[in-house]
Amino acid sequence: MKNRINASEEMWLEEASVRPPSSVTEVSGQDDFIMHPTNDVCFAGLMENPVVRKGFCAAVMRVKPEEIEETRLLPTHLRREYADDKLGILDMRVCLKSGQQINMEMQVKKFDFWNERTLFYLSKMFAEQLRKGESYEKLKKCVQVSILDFILYPEDKRSYRTVHFRDDEDGRIYNDKMELQILELKKLPEELRTGEHQTGEDIVKWMRFFNGKSRKEFEDMAQADMYMGEAYEALKRLSADEKKRLEYEAREKALRDYNCQINCAEKRGREEGRREGLRLAASVFGLHGQGISDTEIARQCKVSEEEVREILNMQMR
Secondary structure: OHHHOOHHHHHHHHHHOOOOHHHEOOOOOOOOOOOOOOOHHHHHHHHOOHHHHHHHHHHHHOOOHHHOOOEEEEOOEOOOOOOOOOOOEOOEEEEEOOOOEEEEEEEOOOOOOHHHHHHHHHHHHHHOOOOOOOOHHHOOOEEEEEEEOOOOOOOOOOOEEEEEEEOOOOOOEEEEEEEEEEEEHHHOOHHHHOOOOOOOOHHHHHHHHHHOOOHHHHHHHOOOOHHHHHHHHHHHHHHHEHHHHHHHHHHHHHHHHHHHHHHHHHHHHHHHHHHHHHHHHHHHHHHHHOOOOHHHHHHHHOOOHHHHHHHHHHHHO
8 A cells, every 4th residue: 555655545554543542442242333424423534534535536536546646634614704603614625726716515414495506515615726816727626425324315226427508509618627427325326235246436436335234245345455454444443433333323313303302393283184184174164065156165274276176076086
């Protein structure tokens, strides 16, 4: 490994291998705990490792890792021009030696306006490269990588896609300096999840790794190359670090609580909707029994005549 990484990366690895005894819990045979990379605490910890970061950035940029001379982490709070600007907070923001930037975001919760959110982050990251009076030629490519542990596009089976600005008529790229990459982990085909089929796409190897759930899976993937091997070593170090484990478990609890709240809210919504539906049906049947017209029933119940007729038709089924 040493002859393929630079001095700063080697120094980082040497420092990472030496931990104060109080911060690391020895992983015994009885403790088979391993963090899941979809947890953002774990993901951030992995990307703090310069060798892991280089391997993943190379896959994102579709180049050999040796072509990436250096990666450095940037502050994740984007600059605001005005006090009332919406603040963008990125998960892991990386700058390559070329000046190109990559934001890598691990997301396990699905919510509305995801596409608008990623466009906001990407455009903010792209625009803030320039200071007042600087030339546009200084602008470098920015890539927003969304690693999703949910399905964003249920209408197709593609697990990995790249998005650019293109001409509507001939499909030619307008400019490649702003790019979106979307990795839907739950749509990764089973044969690719298990490694039974190889694609040659380095990004798929990383999707498999992020999807990993057991030490055996990670051990198998670690054989692929030095970057996967270092990712597994970094994962073991994170899993053995007492402080990181507490952060990880706190994040897992927060996600469980969030999912529970959402499920409870949906259940309450269904119950309230059912009760409201019963009240509406009772009103419609009562007014209809008095000989009132469908038009007047609709007006009094504040629904359409079509809904009134649908409710009345239920009585005939």
